[in-house]
Structures are given as structure tokens and as C-alpha cells.
Amino acid sequence: MLFSVWISAAGPWDDALAVGRHAEATGWDGLWLADHFMNNGDGPNDAPNHEAFALLAGLAAAVPRVRIGSLVAGNTYRHPAVLAKTATTIDHISGGRMVLGIGAGWQVNEHEAYGIPLGTVRERMAWFEEACQVLTSLLSQETTTFDGSYYQLKDARNEPKGPQQPHPPICIGGSGEKRTLRITAKYADHWNFVGGPPEEFARKRDVLASHCADLGRDPKEIMLSSHVRLGADRDYAKVVDEAAALGAEGLDLAIIYLPPPLDPAVLEPLAEAIRDSGQLTA
Secondary structure: OEEEEEOOOOOOHHHHHHHHHHHHHOOOOEEEEOOOOOOOOOOOOOOOOOOHHHHHHHHHHHOOOOEEEEOOEEHHHOOHHHHHHHHHHHHHHHOOOEEEEEEOOOOHHHHHHHOOOOOOHHHHHHHHHHHHHHHHHHHHOOOEEEEOOOOEEEEEOOOOOOOOOOOOOEEEEOOOOOOHHHHHHHHOOEEEEOOOOHHHHHHHHHHHHHHHHHHOOOHHHOEEEEEEEOOOOOOHHHHHHHHHHHHOOOOOEEEEEOOOOOOHHHHHHHHHHHHHOOOOOO
């Protein structure tokens, strides 16, 4: 099983860069950033928050080995034509290490604050499925013409194509069994489980495999990842145990969330705990 680091966008750029460089030096597989404009919780939602794709581009240029990914881009505020160009550019900057994580969008407070339409769940999923069609075509085809209910493109181009062929891996985040996992089976190279107990992951994994079977696709073609959170108490053993339990159910990649303020010092003891468990393979 591989291990990556989920960096908070809430802190200074220098902190994100320090964590990224330390993660690369200590054997981690990748760096991931959530795509949100503000925090979401019961208290004040006024924490500073950098824009995710600008940070990813900076990390791609400054940290030369590890995978770089969005976890995940909100479709409600990321037009797929613009997102395709952004992801392809970062793929070039990184030398072919970009993973494009996408999702239907969900965070109510940021949509309300910025005046961005969120729509119903049904509307968002229909919107998202069209976006996946547009993205995969723009990332891999010479031109794209699309006449959908939400997007209309005519002879649209996304050039130059990225170094990864046929396109940067697409990661879909979410666990909805009827729509999200079916869309994942059809379009994704990577599925990100939003987090939960191993038995829930296993059930969702089996639903995804069933959708793959319906489409005639081998589910082994899709990487499986999940969030695992490091708490403020820095209980490294708990993180290792949670990741191991998910790994026993077939997880390929554990993405460890580091709470702000970012501190590179947490990575070495965490990596050491993972190495001691025999799991760190990067």
C-alpha cells in the first residue's frame, strides 16, 4: 500500500512547500490538496485558504518526484474546459505527475458566500456526469464538440496534451452508490473513498466492482484510495492501524490528512511508524 500526504491550503505557502519537500525526502507517494475557498464547520468559517490549483502548480515545480493531485475539484465552480487546461498545464510543469481529482461539489457555505449555484443533488450529478464526458474528451481527443444540457462545446481544443497518455489519471471522489460510483466505473482511473470504517469501504468497493462488471470493465484498473486523518493528538499508531484495516480490504493508497498549522516535523515519526508496520512502499 502507498501513502500520501493531504496538505491543508489554510497555512502559508512556505509551510506547504516545507511539508511537500519533507514528504518527498521521506518516501511518501504524493501530495494532495482539497479544492475549497473557505473552511466548513460549526464554528467561524473565516480561516485563510489559498487556491488549490495555484498551490499544486507551485508544488509541481518545487517538488520533483511525488505525485500531485486535487482532492477533489468542485465541478460546480470548475468549468471542465478550463479545468482540462489547468490540469494539463500542471501535468507539464510536473513532468507527468498530475492526478486530476474531481467531484460533484457539496459545500453549502462557500456556494452561498460566493453566489455560486449549488443545485439539488440530482442536478449536480447530471451536471457532473456531463463534465466527466467533456473532460475526458478534451484531455485525450484532438477536438471536442459537445451539445449537452449543461455544457456546449464546438471544435474545442486542449493543446498541448499532457505528457501522461491518454491523459492525466482522473480521480473521482465520493461514495454515492447509484450515481457517483457508476460514473466512477465509467470514467475514473482512481476512486477516492471519502473516509469511514473498513466495512463501509468494502461495501462501496463491491458496489463499484458491480458497476464495472455492468460496463465490462476490470475493477482492478481503478486505484482505490481513502482519507485517514492525523488528529491534533498526533496518535501515529492510530493512523497506521486505520490504514492497515483499510488495506486489508483492498485499499491501494492511504492519503493522510495533516491538520493545520502544517508542521514537517510530524512526517518523520509518522513515516517511521508506517515503516515499522511494513507498509510504506514508496
